[in-house]
Amino acid sequence: MFRKLPADLTPTEASPGLRVKGPTKYTSAQGDYVCGGCGIEDHANGDRDVKALVDDYTANHGPAHRKETR
Ligand SMILES: [Zn+2]
Numbered sequence: 001m002f003r004k005l006p007a008d009l010t011p012t013e014a015s016p017g018l019r020v021k022g023p024t025k026y027t028s029a030q031g032d033y034v035c036g037g038c039g040i041e042d043h044a045n046g047d048r049d050v051k052a053l054v055d056d057y058t059a060n061h062g063p064a065h066r067k068e069t070r
Contacts, residue, residue: 013039018057020050033057037065 011017016036023029031050034041040061044053058064 011041016062018054018062020054023047033061035061035065037061 010032011019011034013034016034016039018031018033020031021027021029028046029050031044031053032041033053035057038061042053042056044050
């Protein structure tokens with residue numbers, strides 16, 4: 001069963017998170033995130049930059065924020 005991807009994969013404040021699109025024959029890899037913890041957003045293009053973006057999000061945002069207790 002296939003789920004159709006939404007046309008707009010860009011994360012928003014309403015639905016924070018990380019979105020990564022792998023490279024295709026015609027486009028380079030793309031990544032975006034909106035952090036649900038601090039609201040910061042970032043975007044990257046290209047394999048290396050997208051990987052750095054994912055590492056940054058994983059290490060400093062998203063899951064990292066959730067470890068903190070309030
Ligand atoms: Zn954050």
